[in-house]
Amino acid sequence: MEDNELHWRQYQLNIDTYRDYLGLVMKMNGFYYAVTGAVVSYYFAHQSEPVMQLSLVLPLVMSVALAIFFLLCAFSARVMRNDTFSLRDKLKLDAAAEIGVLMLLLVISAGLMLVIASGLGWLLWFR
Secondary structure (H helix, E strand, O other): OOHHHHHHHHHHHHHHHHHHHHHHHHHHHHHHHHHHHHHHHHHHHOOOOHHHHHHHHHHHHHHHHHHHHHHHHHHHHHHHHHHHHHHHHHOOOOOOOOOHHHHHHHHHHHHHHHHHHHHHHHHHHHO
């Protein structure tokens, strides 16, 4: 197989992976906010019951776990970004998909989840 064809296949794989990862991050965010919103709404509707504070544990754990996961993914996406730009140069292309968008979305999502985790922690332990 010719090197150029191999580079094109790898480049296409990187772009497809990038597109799929963006979709997955958006779906995970949607799921996270749906679950967290439902649990917190239920908590505020029934906060007079002492056991209701325990309902905040699930979104708190989910917030921290997803934030750590997203930060690790953002860090590892640098490898794909560097590889994509290297392939762009080998293929003599003028532009390439900017994987940095995925990295930024992951970091922003992680930051928001940590802020929400802080609020949930405050509700759980100090309210």
